[in-house]
Amino acid sequence: MTSFREEWNLEMALEVLKNKSVESKIWSEAAKWIMLYGPPELQKVMQQASNIATKSYFPQLEPKRYTESGEPCYDIEKIAEALGVSKQEAMEKMAEMENEQGIQHLFDASETENIQ
Numbered sequence: 189m190t191s192f193r194e195e196w197n198l199e200m201a202l203e204v205l206k207n208k209s210v211e212s213k214i215w216s217e218a219a220k221w222i223m224l225y226g227p228p229e230l231q232k233v234m235q236q237a238s239n240i241a242t243k244s245y246f247p248q249l250e251p252k253r254y255t256e257s258g259e260p261c262y263d264i265e266k267i268a269e270a271l272g273v274s275k276q277e278a279m280e281k282m283a284e285m286e287n288e289q290g291i292q293h294l295f296d297a298s299e300t301e302n303i304q
Contacts, residue, residue: 192288196221224289235259246270253300261300 196218204210204218223234239260242249249270251260268278282293 191290192221193225193290196225198222198226201226224291253295253297253302255295255300261295264294 201218201221204214205222207215219234222230223238224231226234249262249266252263253261255261264278264282265275268275271278273281279294285291286293
């Protein structure tokens with residue numbers, strides 16, 4: 189089975205993002221790939237866009253802590269509430285994403301820092 193990281197490359201993902209007629213699910217996958225595996229300068233731009241979108245569509249979500257690399261961490265109960273799912277469902281989805289992407293998304297408080 190091909191991993192999510194191996195399904196795309198930078199050239200493919202950028203072509204999808206600039207195509208105005210591509211289906212939204214594919215566009216989303218390309219954007220996610222760049223955010224996770226693209227060059228650091230593009231990851232930074234995508235993270236900024238993600239933060240703006242989160243604030244726009246889920247204004248009740250506020251980061252509670254940050255990872256060592258500066259990524260915001262949210263309360264899983266608040267995420268579940270905003271999405272209209274149970275905490276268990278939200279945790280299962282996050283664990284599934286970790287497995288698929290090979291990137292940690294669920295953090296213990298001891299792995300994060302307080303907001304300054």
